[in-house]
Amino acid sequence: MPKIAIISRDYSAYKSALDDLQLSGELHDVELIWANEHANGAPLRDIEYALANPNIMSRYINECPNLTWLQSTWAGVNTLVNKSKRDYQLTGLKNVFGAQMREYVIAYLLYFQRHIPELITNQQQCQWQQYRIPTLQNQTMGIMGLGSIGKDVAIAAKAFGMKVYSLNATSKPAEADQHFNLAQLYEFASKVDVIVNLLPHTNQTTGICDVTFFETMRSHAIFINAGRANVINNDNDLVNALNSRSIRGAVIDVFKTEPLPAEHPFWNTPNLLMTNHTAATSQHELVFEVFKNNLRKKLQGLPLDSCINFEQGY
CATH class of the missing domain: 3.40.50.720 (NAD(P)-binding Rossmann-like Domain)
Structure with a gap:
């Protein structure tokens, strides 16, 4: 059962949405092991899937050896792309902003x-x-x-x-x-x-x-x-x-x-x-919809949407 971490200022809303998904019977095959605004204290070595703020995750990405997929909660992912670790799937946000x-x-x-x-x-x-x-x-x-x-x-x-x-x-x-x-x-x-x-x-x-x-x-x-x-x-x-x-x-x-x-x-x-970086802000309902669709595809072994090409940077 894949272990999921949620690291975002909207972690409470994302956790609630994931809980609802599991309670409805739509999703059973994952385990949420961390949900917080910060990654301090998170069981980094156990994380397999993550729904996360890319800037925060970039500081800890090299400490996540079992990570296979990360869904960004932002459009900009350059802080992750610039890291040496690339042995995982990174998905961005398209058709959201x-x-x-x-x-x-x-x-x-x-x-x-x-x-x-x-x-x-x-x-x-x-x-x-x-x-x-x-x-x-x-x-x-x-x-x-x-x-x-x-x-x-x-x-x-x-x-x-x-x-x-x-x-x-x-x-x-x-x-x-x-x-x-x-x-x-x-x-x-x-x-x-x-x-x-x-x-x-x-x-x-x-x-x-x-x-x-x-x-x-x-x-x-x-x-x-x-x-x-x-x-x-x-x-x-x-x-x-x-x-x-x-x-x-x-x-x-x-x-x-x-x-x-x-x-x-x-x-x-x-x-x-x-304006203070608010031209198009992440709305947790739309972001979670992207995460949910990709999570289903990941569990089914299907190609994910909005995959980031590490070489191109987008």
Whole structure:
């Protein structure tokens, strides 16, 4: 009987869902041996399957010799991929975060498009000023890393009449009107009105948004980073682009250091909006559904969904 560990801040909800599954008679062939927010004190050597926070598990993964499968509770798994231990199946989360991400992207895109920051300032200063407000129709959204999450964003953009260009390492998603590879990054940046980064954290993607990248972007363009912080080569590159008005605005949800230090220049950069890594958060009901389906497949010896390729990093 495989031994399962749950390591997550939502461990109580996951444990309850697993208990319900067993009580209903749907599942009998597993034993839950640990359920906690932390792994301190966990019987690591006995764990065979895990539903876990990847950042926490990365600290203990080498102490789990019998682990054969780990279901991540987050989209980002680079902390596990970067470890030497790879003799187990690692599964991620696909088709879980798309709805949240499309709302996030469209909300902040409209924030700039409809001149909301200027209107708020004008109201505070009792000023009546009208703006020319173009529609999103026929504008182009560029999505860096158009995968399972990006597909929902692309569909939402097209609902507003936008064109969608993709920048991917290898794939050419059907949702995109034009495709670019990583070697065509600067050409891609020069052709779009808004850039949404959803790329995973890999060696290939680290530092690709550099000075030249921001200089190549259109002056009215918006940069939205809801993927991984590693893509920005130096945060000051983005700060300088905004201060010099080389680009119109930016929305940043992910940072190299979290929480962001009070002295970081992002706090006081004009036309830069920050959210605290909440563009698309893990909802335990959806995560458990992925875990449940993969658990059944694992017990039946079937291929698992959303397997991570350790070499590719996603």
